[in-house]
Amino acid sequence: MSKREFTKYPYHVDPYKKHRITDEELDFLQELQKEMNTQHTWAQADPRIWVIQEPIRKYLDNIETDLRNDPDTVEILNQIADGAELYIDDVHMTTPQQLYHTIQSIIKNDDLEEKYQVELIHDYRVLIHGRNTLGENGEIVWDASLDKIEKNGMLSIVEWVMEYTIHHAELRYFVKELYLHPGIFFLTYRDGVKYLEKYESKYDKDVRLYAMSPKDLFTDCSPEIKKLFDILHTVDFSKRNRKIYISGKISGTDDYLERFAVAEKELSEQGYEVVNPAYEGTKLKDASYEDYMELSFQLLKNCDIIYMLKDWKTSPGANQEYGYALAKDMEIRFEK
Structure with missing residues (x-):
């Protein structure tokens, strides 16, 4: 059996500038980790993801056309079906505006203007006024907010079209069945809720979120996923895993140990592993300026962040450390 050969596409240059992970990114990952590991799921699938479970309409095509339009069977059909759609001359009426223009056209083309007039109220309700006894108030009302088929709803439109015009109208009943939406998934339930709240108008009111394993959705996951x-x-995303280096003026000052110690305490309380070169320098004996700078850069190169004290601009050594941090694309923070 011959070995399968895959097309070897050439690599292109990575155009993205890189950076060390920031506090904001760490906070995001830490919060995401907490949400994923503590959220409620029914099956406790591991790893857990959430997908949109949206209902699709399964039409009850076995209902005879005459029964679909029969007022006496509406109550029974409402118990069976989740809703119905209105068709006039095989055209699906999806919005009140579309129905309004269709009825308006029928009245005009069939020379029924002396008998009936149609009105669109607030873009969601269609009323047909006429001399005939139509509905309880002498009018036919179709309210776009109706889910069930009521006597004074879409059924009345069907009755009017079939009895007083030469056109055909019918209701097509359906039931809703949930299925998994394959186009999008969420790492957390909270994220899915926010998405559906933002795009509420795109989905059926019965849409919901369903917890499952990625294997159930994708057959299997790649090693990277x-x-x-x-x-x-x-992984522990806490900030104590990040080293922060204090940089500031030392030479020519008497209080540098105190100033560096204050900064070290503040940064430690924020969760960082703090590198204090002023304190580390006290361990050197009979050292020259060059020895101190060599130690400083050895400490700095193993850190993720450099923290510049307020007086750093007047220090030649701190300026060198700042330049090194820029060259290495380190995260740079400044004392406020």
Whole structure:
């Protein structure tokens, strides 16, 4: 059996500028990890994702046309069906505006203007006024907010079209069945809720979120996706894993140990692993300025962040450290 060969596409240059992970990114990942690991799920699928479960309409085509339009069977059909759609001359009436223009056209083309007039109220309700006894108030009303087929709703439109015009109208009943929406998934239930609230108008009112394993949705996951979930479930994203280096003026000052110690305490309380070169320098004996700078850069190169004290601009050594941080694309923070 011959070995399958895959097309070897050439790599292109990575155009994206890189940076060390920031506090904001760490906070996001930490919050995401907490939400994923603590949210409620019914099956406790691991790893857990959420997908949109949206209802589709399954039409009850076995109902005879005459029965669809029979007022006496409406109550029974309402118990069976979740709703119905209105068709006039096989055209699906999807909006009140469309129905209004259709009825208006029928009245005009069939020379029924002396008998009937149609009105669109607030863009969601269609009224047909006429000399005949139509509805309880002498008019036919179709309200776009109706889910069920009521006597004074779409059924009245069907009755009017069939009895007083030469056109055909009918109701097509349906039931709703939920299915998994394959186009989008969410790492957390909270994220899915926010999405559906933002795009509420795009979905059926019966839409819901369903918890499942990625394997159920995708048959299986790639190693990279599995690795991502493993990282999100298990890695400690706390800031204490990040080293921050204090940079400031030392030479020519008497209080540098106190100033560096204050900064170290504040940063430690924020959760960082703090590198204090002023304190580390006290461990050197009979050291020159060059020895101190060599130690400083050895400490700095193992850090993620440099923290510039207010007086750093007047210090040649701190300026060198600042330049090194810029060259290495380190995160730079400044004392306020």
